[in-house]
Amino acid sequence: MNVLPPMRNERLFVPFLDEVDGTLCLPANATAADIHAQARAHRLRFPLLLDEAKTLREQIVATTHAPASCRFGPYCDNVLGMNWRLPSGRITRIGERVVKTTTGFDWLRFLLHSGSRHGEPVDYVLRLRPDCGFTAIARFDGDAEALRSCVSKLLHSGWMHWWDAVDFLTEAGTSFIRVMVHCVPEEASIFAQQLEHVAASASAQLTLQNDVPQALDGLPDLVVKTTPDRVIDLAAELAPGASRCVALCYSGVVHVYMNESDDLTERTQALVQPHASELYSLGGDWHSRRLPATPPTITESAWLNTLDQAIHAAAGSDGVGE
């Protein structure tokens, strides 16, 4: 058992699309158009897109979740592997191309949203999902009680698994619920009936747009993570200081969009600071692509130093592709 071949090279990923597994490896600077160009031919999609023009890396740096995380989980459940450039410039493989692994310590999930301290992604391996060919967007309007009732009915039933997104949006003093549906065209009427049922039972007004593109909100300036039962209140509390808030209701995430200004950094800081203590007590967090990363605590500085020694260490020859 102890006699095994010598240690392999870094087994770097080379770009691929596996239409059987529904996996796609492409550069971290790829955009939505690059993904569509490869995935659509095989009736596959990557549902966690936020922005048509920004790179995948920018989207993943900006936030841990997208609206479709309601159904498919956060980015870290949908990025299976990476080629990762270490601070030394060397590239190593992190993660896998298969959907399940418990082989070793989970550097993939640790690094994915850790910023640039430990290096940067070169390529991502994405988990794609079947493109069923039909997308609808439902909008529920009503008073605050009606909107809360809608969210409760949408999430607290077996239907919750099948909404691509259930979002509470507040903008310019107006709030509404947005539900995204993705299904085969033959099922569209079944989804429509359920949405009508929710609207009627919650005394809300439903507007349904059929066969439309997925809604893309763009990159948030601030991302706040709390529990699902707190997320609507939190979005409402953050909204006066923002141009728009999108609460991802099942994920417990608020995407905050700010007006551009010279004091954007200070405004962002001021907006979230009053909530920091409650967020931390719930095991939540916040981060902003506009702000520097949270400094490490004293305890974790020691752990980080140990990891850094491994990350910064020089090694033998460069890894080569599989």
Add this chain to the structure above:
Amino acid sequence: MKSSLEHQLKALLPRGRVLISAAQLAGYGADGLGYKNHLPDAVVIPADAQELAGFMKGAKALEVPVVMRGAGTSLSGGPVAVQGGVIVHTSALKKIREINTEGFWCEVECGVTLNDLDATLKPHGVFYPPDPSSGPVCTLGGNVASNAGGAHCFRYGVTSNYVLGVEAVMLDGSVHCFGGPAGGRGPWREDWKRFMIGSEGTLAAFTRFWLRLLPLPEKVWTFRATYPDLKTTEAAIHALVAHSSYPAAIEMLDPRGVAMVESSQMACGLPEGSFMLLVEIDGPEALVNARVPSVVELLRRAGSNDVMFSDEEALRQKLWKARKAAGGLLGQLSPAYVVQDAVIPKRALAEVLQLVYDEADAANIRAVNVFHAGDGNLHPNFLFDSRVPGELEKVELISKRLMQRVIEVGGTLSGEHGIGDDKSAYMPLVFGPDSMRLQLSVPAAFNPAHQMNPLKVFENRHFIT
């Protein structure tokens, strides 16, 4: 030495139990793998989380390995004291502390069994999806430590997809919450819980978890189809994984598994020589009922003229019978067996299964495949008798060749069982020099002397006092 250890342990656990006699330790020598036996020097059973934390604070001074253990159902040799030392049995930490249905989370202690949690959650209309087959006895601590999966992972995912927070006790006795009900980082700069999940007891002791919940599906349909050959079975699997019904489970039993079931008291009329697929879809009644015809059509079009399906609980259980019976029958047929846990890209399924058959047949070892086909998560079971000289070595050689090929086709060693000491020798196949250095830096940060569960995950992790 033992009396000294006993004395020290009793000082650390005033209310817990300390087991030290050979008879008491006998049940702790192995895990679900069975054939490897390493008796610990002692077993401690802390009365609660506070006492466990107190024990950890004093554990460093004991200068012996510390191995965490839940129910001991691991299939990788994980919760076994390979280097001796103390096993910490977490069976007393079994409180379900809170269920928050509005927030879709619950807080549980590490010794809660999976099925107890399920039963407690059910009246609340929510569930915790990971479902390893050891559910009646396995603990959530073991599930988190090994990143357990189960039959319904294809849609619902594995344990790491549902852990919002971990309370961990380090060897210095410090207690840290990594995450919590909200599932974020908490006040930390980094998301440390990511290293904790799947760490197989090598970093810290876990006392409690915050877990994400989902609403219970309203309706479940189960389908069973048999196929005459692997080619048609593969066609069905490939079509199912892309189907708009998003099956929750796609399970497979190979002809050797079918023969094993049919020659037992659990026989359920499966055709001889057939491959069996077990598929489950769930969801709201209106939606899932509408999907049934298309799933049946898919299974038939792929080449089955033997498709059975039902939404009635009793009939569904009958359809599951062969799949569920297989695990138990393996234990009856053979004094010992090794189950591998490789995950492969699904396009390599036929090739890798053929490799299993060829290698096992050449070595005259029985091999039965029953596995999670939707995930490409193979479970070849190699049946052998560890008392027969040379049999274990044959199985280890087959396993090694299998793992080499799995890595070559782009797969990985373990999907849901963990590495333990069963697969640690293969880790150099997976990790190159840089990634190996990253891997080893994680225990170096939290457990540099490898006192926690030595010789696991990486075989060079020796505890040196």
